[in-house]
Amino acid sequence: MSIRNFIFEMSSKVIAGGGLDAEEAVRLSTASAADRLLLFAEAARIRDHFIGNRVFLCSIINAKSGRCSENCAFCAQSVYHDSGAPVYPLVNEDEMVRCAILAEQDGAGCYGIVTSGTGINNNDELDRVCRVVTRIKSETGISPSCSLGIIDVEKAVRLKNAGMETYHHNIETARSFFPNICTTHDYEDDLATISAAKSVGLKVCCGGIFGLGETFEQRVEMAITLRELGVDSIPLNFLNPVAxxxxxxxxNLTPMECLTIISVYRFLLPDKRLSVCGGRERNLRELQSWIFLAGASGTMTGNYLTTPGRPPELDKQMLRDLEMDVEGCCGDYKHDA
Ligand code: SF4
Known part of the structure; x- marks a missing residue:
């Protein structure tokens, strides 16, 4: 079967409610540059079927930066790396709330409080984050989420009771590639955090980062793990290498490769939020708006953890030009298909 017919067959299967296996997903990635335009279009058609012509924006604050004892190979905040990334303790509560208000004004529906480190490791810090979550819930219309590293059920309950709706924790890459990226904790620790968050009824935002040297087979392996975990939204990050x-x-990445990853993820995770986050500007360059034509349904606006993003007004203009609807983060975003 030609690759073009194969793309059509796979998109019809997904829209009919079927799921792709790993081999089928990898074959999609072998399309030539010309045939990838069809792959992107079919991924967008799948998004439109399950979600609609809608997009959501999220924003983050790097609420505690640097000196992380983990050794993630890509990360500027690891103590193993001499990157010159900012180092500071947990920022004060008023500042976290102020940034949430600004993020809401910039159109974000979800605001992530992100801290470096294996986990949030003392009650004082968790108390402060919980207070901030409660204030954001009462003082803004934005949905607070947290990314505080590895957590257990007890911490998940405290965050949920404070008003947090979504916990973010990336698995970063495929299980088979993870030892090449991090050796200071186990893949299982990340999976346990996701289980803890889900077990108390939190939504889970979980994805990874591409361009680390992984194969396309391993990208598909991660997507299938995410499908099995039943996560709610999936941030797709593209490596922005830091000195x-x-x-x-x-x-390792080209714009067309990034778009292919997005599309294949849409085929594998048809009704999930796929949000393009870190590395968008560097890796997509002039093709940034194509992420939505390739099946993405969200993006991060504003700055990333240790690297700057572009002005939010450019993202808003991009979405106006695409005539896509921007929606809040944590509502029911499924399209009545
Ligand atoms: S755990 Fe997070 S902050 Fe720490 S090195 Fe890994 S990616 Fe960076």
Missing amino acids: GTLLEKAD
């Missing part, structure tokens, strides 16, 4: 990190010289 001083282990992967400072990695330069």
